[in-house]
């Protein structure tokens with residue numbers, strides 16, 4: 572059966588300020604509001620609570636398992652096929668699921684596995700931490716996970732066009748979807764065009780540029796042209812961004828624990844931005860990442876990262 576992915580997703584990271592249970596409550600509310608595509612990860616440290624939220628909504632018969640599209644990913648230190656498979660099985664168990672709809676290669680570069688307690692490679696010793704292991708080998712393990720029914724499809728996150736092409740060259744099961752940071756400041760149009768040509772969907776994470784990036788939020792939210800478009804369509808500036816990303820051809824995955832914002836984010840399909848309005852939002856492009864991927868910089872992971880001129884950097 573073909574996997575149909577909704578046009579908008581819901582992210583489940585927990586911020587440092589959020590209390591235990593807040594994201595799970597948001598997931599419950601999100602399902603009630605109509606969200607059906609959820610991105611989860613062991614790295615977010617909240618799979619158990621999110622699993623309880625999915626179970627609750629299934630028990631209440633608000634949704635059945637096959638109404639939901641649930642994605643998960645495995646971490647870049649998991650280089651061995653057994654460790655990757657175990658990671659998938661453990662995440663399924665915590666989330667109280669039998670299968671994922673999408674399982675992602677989180678970063679196409681490999682780091683030394685030092686146990687569950689040290690998942691982040693040390694910047695101070697990059698040469699000790701990065702492994703000269705081809706991530707395409709990990710892709711073969713993902714293909715195996717599809718064969719044994721642990722996931723319906725597989726995808727690559729945080730990749731470049733070259734990295735994706737290498738996977739495509741070797742793949743028996745090609746990636747169904749890629750998952751990349753994508754927002755007006757980093758619209759990734761070239762990669763999106765490439766993915767469309769390859770028949771690969773694109774999901775956009777950090778779509779709102781994490782509004783704690785004051786420099787973006789201040790200039791964007793107060794821009795006279797943006798304010799005029801908001802007024803014209805009776806939408807918020809965040810809705811304009813999500814609509815922009817949708818019109819670029821991506822599936823945005825915003826995250827929120829605030830019901831009023833959650834309600835806005837799913838309500839972006841009743842208006843259309845003109846080319847001129849799209850161009851205005853394009854003009855906020857600065858080609859900067861908010862997610863620090865420096866640890867993935869090696870020969871097989873040639874992502875460029877420019878200096879971020881603002882103080883608050885997101886943790887990976």
Ligand SMILES: NC(=O)c1ccc[n+]([C@@H]2O[C@H](COP(=O)([O-])OP(=O)(O)OC[C@H]3O[C@@H](n4cnc5c(N)ncnc54)[C@H](OP(=O)(O)O)[C@@H]3O)[C@@H](O)[C@H]2O)c1
Pocket residue numbers: 581582583584586610611677728729750775776777778779780781782783809824825826827828829832862
């Ligand atoms: N694959 C990867 O490597 C990767 C990396 C990073 C993230 N992700 C995924 O992408 C999802 C979305 O990314 P994200 O959570 O980083 O960012 P985002 O969706 O761009 O921004 C969401 C954050 O901004 C806050 N926010 C939004 N509007 C605001 C406003 N007007 N004032 C104050 N705060 C506001 C939200 O707070 P409220 O909760 O209060 O609304 C929330 O904490 C994540 O949850 C995760 O699932 C994936």
